[in-house]
Amino acid sequence: MARALGIEVKSATLRPRISGQLQRSPDSPSGFRIRVNRHEAATRQRFTIAHEIAHYLLHRDYIGDGIEDSILYRSTLSDAREAEANRLGAQLLMPEKSVIRVLREYGGIATPEIARIMAERYDVSEVAMGIRLGLG
Ligand SMILES: [Zn+2]
Structure with a gap:
């Protein structure tokens, strides 16, 4: 899904208690890339990618240079936007x-x-x- 949207996905060692990031990336066809914490369970990483795709679809005009989601899927975005990303992420999977x-x-x-x-x-x-x- 990320590939179809032109979003590059990278498995990475992120700081502890950080599950994923959505960042601007000029080299990516969409202009965005997702980094997912490779030390978390595979199903968890899959949900994180879906959550970040949801942020891309719904919130990419609000994230500045990028956002970082904690293990509770909290970021600098509002709790309402985080709940939206969780809902759409769940619908995607x-x-x-x-x-x-x-x-x-x-x-x-x-x-x-x-x-x-x-x-x-x-x-x-x-x-x-x-x-x-x-x-x-
Ligand atoms: Zn989030």
């Missing part, structure tokens, strides 16, 4: 129509066990899928 259809395949009722199976299928964390299924 777990589109609602798809999640509803797949949940039906498993009987239509969300349980922690179903969340675990679906998390694997969508390559997201069990926590992220649990929230998506309303188990939060």
Whole structure:
């Protein structure tokens, strides 16, 4: 998805408790690049990239030279914008129509066990899928 948008993604050693960055990058086709903390779990890195893509799509006019997201997905942007990026990031990785259809395949009722199976299928964390299924 990032590639299709012309956003370069780099796996990097970021400071502890920093999950990702969205920075201006003249060499990138979109003018932006994402750096993701390579020391975090793969599913976590995937969500961070989706979160930064969401910032690019929604907030790129507000980020100046760039932003940095903590492990709680907080940055210099407002909490409302962070919540928007979390929502869109979740939609990108777990589109609602798809999640509803797949949940039906498993009987239509969300349980922690179903969340675990679906998390694997969508390559997201069990926590992220649990929230998506309303188990939060
Ligand atoms: Zn953020």
